[in-house]
Amino acid sequence: MHQYEKDGPAIYRQSFATIRAEADLAGLPADVSQVAVRMIHACGMVDLVKDLAFSPNAVADARAALRAGAPILCDVAMVASGVTRKRLPADNDVVCTLSDPSVPELAAKMGTTRSAAALELWRDRMEGAVVAVGNAPTALFRLLEMIEEGAPRPAAVIGVPVGFVGAMESKEALAEHPSGLEHLIVRGRRGGSAIAAAALNAIASEEE
Numbered sequence: 701m702h703q704y705e706k707d708g709p710a711i712y713r714q715s716f717a718t719i720r721a722e723a724d725l726a727g728l729p730a731d732v733s734q735v736a737v738r739m740i741h742a743c744g745m746v747d748l749v750k751d752l753a754f755s756p757n758a759v760a761d762a763r764a765a766l767r768a769g770a771p772i773l774c775d776v777a778m779v780a781s782g783v784t785r786k787r788l789p790a791d792n793d794v795v796c797t798l799s800d801p802s803v804p805e806l807a808a809k810m811g812t813t814r815s816a817a818a819l820e821l822w823r824d825r826m827e828g829a830v831v832a833v834g835n836a837p838t839a840l841f842r843l844l845e846m847i848e849e850g851a852p853r854p855a856a857v858i859g860v861p862v863g864f865v866g867a868m869e870s871k872e873a874l875a876e877h878p879s880g881l882e883h884l885i886v887r888g889r890r891g892g893s894a895i896a897a898a899a900l901n902a903i904a905s906e907e908e
């Protein structure tokens with residue numbers, strides 16, 4: 701017989717206590733610290749804190765937008781699936797346009813990935829939205845290009861694409877973007893859909 705914890709809430713309590721004991725959260729504002737705990741929870745890496753970067757109002761503005769009913773625009777279905785609907789304060793729409801039938805042709809026409817092309821279908825929902833990019837660096841780059849071209853401005857961007865090609869660069873581009881978009885990023889190669897969804901879930905609700 702294996703001995704292991706079977707009580708879900710107890711597992712969560714123990715996880716969050718371990719993260720708070722092991723992660724150096726001291727330098728973070730309270731609202732970012734609470735989000736960081738969930739991001740670490742999603743990946744098991746307590747040193748994620750050192751790569752976190754954020755604009756001062758990122759969490760507050762994203763939270764206010766969600767309370768006001770803003771949609772959540774996700775780059776991939778994995779991010780959208782990870783959003784816990786019951787945590788959302790205003791039954792917010794969770795949108796991922798990647799599987800829209802028009803996207804492959806659009807991507808071919810634009811000469812880009814499907815992930816980036818799918819953002820064309822966000823345009824009429826971008827104003828004041830909360831954007832969560834957890835996978836595709838090209839989607840984050842395309843978001844910045846769209847803003848430069850005059851597209852409506854989201855309230856905040858959780859920018860945590862993962863990987864080796866463009867991930868670090870796209871996140872740095874977001875952090876340094878002249879538009880001053882409110883943002884939360886993980887610098888470097890680390891990121892991923894689970895971290896993006898966890899950040900969103902933490903922002904959606906102040907409870908652990």
Ligand SMILES: C/C1=C2N=C(/C=C3N=C(/C(C)=C4\N[C@@](C)([C@@H]5N=C1[C@](C)(CCC(=O)O)[C@H]5CC(=O)O)[C@@](C)(CC(=O)O)[C@@H]4CCC(=O)O)[C@@](C)(CC(=O)O)[C@@H]\3CCC(=O)O)C(C)(C)[C@@H]/2CCC(=O)O
Nearest residue numbers: 776777778813814815835836837838862863864865892893
């Ligand atoms: C280059 C791509 C990368 N994908 C990564 C990691 C993972 N992707 C998974 C899955 C299932 C999907 N990835 C796509 C988004 C697909 N991935 C790409 C693209 C080729 C280009 C994106 C980019 O560079 O910006 C992209 C296809 C596209 O044309 O946009 C996906 C749509 C592919 C597909 O199945 O059709 C799909 C998303 C499905 C969804 O909607 O949820 C993985 C699960 C890998 C796997 O299947 O083994 C994994 C998930 C990681 C995560 O946490 O999200 C990288 C590493 C991000 C990589 C980009 C950077 C690099 O260094 O290569």
